[in-house]
Amino acid sequence: MNHSDNLKKGEKGAWISIFAYIILAASKLVIAAIGNSEALRADGLNNATDVVASIAVLVGLKISRKPPDEDHHYGHFRAETIASLFAAFIMMLVGIQVIIETFQSILKAHYAQPDMLTAWTALVATIIMFMVYFYNLRLSKAVSSSALYAAAQDNRSDALVSIGAFIGIIGAQFGLFWLDPIAGLVVGFIICKTAWGIFKDATHTLTDGFDENQIEKIKSSVLKDPDVKQLYDIKGRIHGNQAFVDITILVDPNLNVEESHAITERIERYLYRNYHITHAQIHIEPYRNF
Numbered sequence: 001m002n003h004s005d006n007l008k009k010g011e012k013g014a015w016i017s018i019f020a021y022i023i024l025a026a027s028k029l030v031i032a033a034i035g036n037s038e039a040l041r042a043d044g045l046n047n048a049t050d051v052v053a054s055i056a057v058l059v060g061l062k063i064s065r066k067p068p069d070e071d072h073h074y075g076h077f078r079a080e081t082i083a084s085l086f087a088a089f090i091m092m093l094v095g096i097q098v099i100i101e102t103f104q105s106i107l108k109a110h111y112a113q114p115d116m117l118t119a120w121t122a123l124v125a126t127i128i129m130f131m132v133y134f135y136n137l138r139l140s141k142a143v144s145s146s147a148l149y150a151a152a153q154d155n156r157s158d159a160l161v162s163i164g165a166f167i168g169i170i171g172a173q174f175g176l177f178w179l180d181p182i183a184g185l186v187v188g189f190i191i192c193k194t195a196w197g198i199f200k201d202a203t204h205t206l207t208d209g210f211d212e213n214q215i216e217k218i219k220s221s222v223l224k225d226p227d228v229k230q231l232y233d234i235k236g237r238i239h240g241n242q243a244f245v246d247i248t249i250l251v252d253p254n255l256n257v258e259e260s261h262a263i264t265e266r267i268e269r270y271l272y273r274n275y276h277i278t279h280a281q282i283h284i285e286p287y288r289n290f
Contacts, residue, residue, distance in 0.1 A: 008061075008065060009139070009143050010061050010139060010140070010143040010145040010148045011058055011061050012139070013135065013136040013139045013148050013151065013152075014054055014055075014057045014058035014061060014148065016132060016135065016136070017050070017054040017057075017132060017136065017151055018054045018055060018058065020128060020129070020132050021047045021048075021050045021051045021054060024044070024125050024128065025044050025045075025047035025048040025050075025051060027044075027125075028040050028041070028043055028044030028047060028121060028122075028125065029041065029045070029048070031117055031118055031121045032118060034115070034117070035114050035115030035116075035121075036113070036114050036115065036118075037114035037115070037118035037169055037172075038102055038105055038114075038181040038183075038184040039114075039118075039122070039164070039165035039168040039169060039183035039184040039187060040114070040118045040121060040122055040165050041184065042098045042102060042165070042183075042184035042187040042188060043122065043158075043165045043187055045094060046094065046095075046158060046161055046187060046191050047125075047158065048094075049090050049091050049093075049191070050091075050158060052087070052090050053086075053087030053088075053090055053091055053151070053154065054087075056083040056084075056086045056090075057080075057147045057148065057150070057151050059079075060081075060082060060083025060084070060147050061080060061083070061147060063076050063083075064076050064077045064078075064079045064080045066079075077239050077242055078205075078206065078239060080145065080146060080147040081147070081202050081205045082202075082206070083147055084146065084147050084198050084202040085198075085199060085202040085203065085206070087154075087198060088195045088196070088199035088202060089195075089199070091191055091192075091194060091195035091198070092191075092192055092195035092199070094191060095189070095190075095192035095195055096192065097188075098184065098185075098187060098188035099185060099188035099189065099192070102181055102185045103185060105181045105184075106178070106181050106185065113173065113177060116173065118165075119169040119170055119173075122162045122163075122165040122166040122169060123162070125158075125159075126159050126162040126163050126166065129156075129159035129162060130155075130159045132155045133152055133156045133159060136148055136149075136151055136152035136155055137149070137152040137155075139152075140152050144276065146201070150198045150201065150202075153194065153197070154194055154198070157191075157193075157194040160190065161187045161190050164183045164186050164187060165183050165184075167183060168181075168182060168184070168186075169183070171183075205238045208237040209237075209238070210236035210238065210243075211236075214275070215236055218234065218236070218245060218247075218271065218275060218277070219231055219234050221271075221275075222234075222249065222267055222271075225263070225267060225270075227251055227252070227255075227263045228249045228250070228251065228263070228267075229249075229250045229252065229287035230249070231247065231248070231249055231250075232248040232249065232250055232285060233246075234246070234247045235247075239279075242278045242279060243275070243276065243277050243279070244277075244278075244280075245271065245277055245279070245280050245281070246281045246283070247267070247282050247283065248285060249263075249267075249282065249283070249284060249285070250285050250286065250287035251263060251284055251285075251286070251287055253286030253287060253288065260284045263282075263284070264282035267280065268280045268282060
């Protein structure tokens with residue numbers, strides 16, 4: 001299965017998230033209004049933003065599948081990362097809104113006991129979101145999709161948010177009325193934390209950041225090749241969900257072109273097999289220190 005087919009398969013996870021969020025957001029907002037729960041309302045707003053975020057991931061996956069063209073010689077794979085960045089902005093805005101509104105409610109000390117129906121709604125939502133999380137996590141690893149992986153992490157955060165709402169509502173049943181709006185406040189912070197994590201990863205990728213530990217592992221592996229006398233330089237960057245590396249190695253200057261080329265092909269196959277490096281540019285230079 002090629003990279004484009006993987007991205008197409010990954011769209012299924014985005015669609016599942018969209019449908020789950022639409023149903024949960026509508027259910028939570030309606031039941032929160034009926035059952036008078038600030039925590040469930042905040043949770044419902046969180047799911048409403050997740051609909052937009054999941055749509056952004058879906059669009060990013062679709063654009064990423066477009067082949068290279070005249071002004072995109074390396075393809076459109078970074079559309080996936082841009083989609084994650086867009087989703088992070090939306091989530092952060094709503095998270096801040098939830099924090100402000102819930103904080104105002106706490107200052108007013110306008111507490112009310114929520115109905116138990118809101119608690120069961122939060123509990124059912126937790127189970128559903130954990131199911132979606134595990135499905136998207138497995139799928140993101142199978143198709144090597146950073147955007148779908150970010151979506152899976154968002155799914156997990158949503159499940160934890162629903163657990164927090166459930167705890168807050170149950171606490172209110174025992175006279176701890178302030179626990180429900182406090183749970184709503186915690187929900188807002190969790191939304192912002194998740195958004196920051198997605199934003200940080202996306203910007204790191206878009207600015208050609210690469211894991212230093214991964215670079216060191218690749219460097220050590222290349223140096224184990226018997227024909228590599230020295231590794232002069234190594235650079236890495238992420239293009240969408242594909243890793244690109246540029247490596248300069250020093251070899252025996254007496255090797256001919258065909259023998260040198262065989263070394264680069266061997267290293268490229270090794271990097272793909274062991275590190276899933278889809279694009280490796282191996283530059284050969286003569287080793288003079290004999």
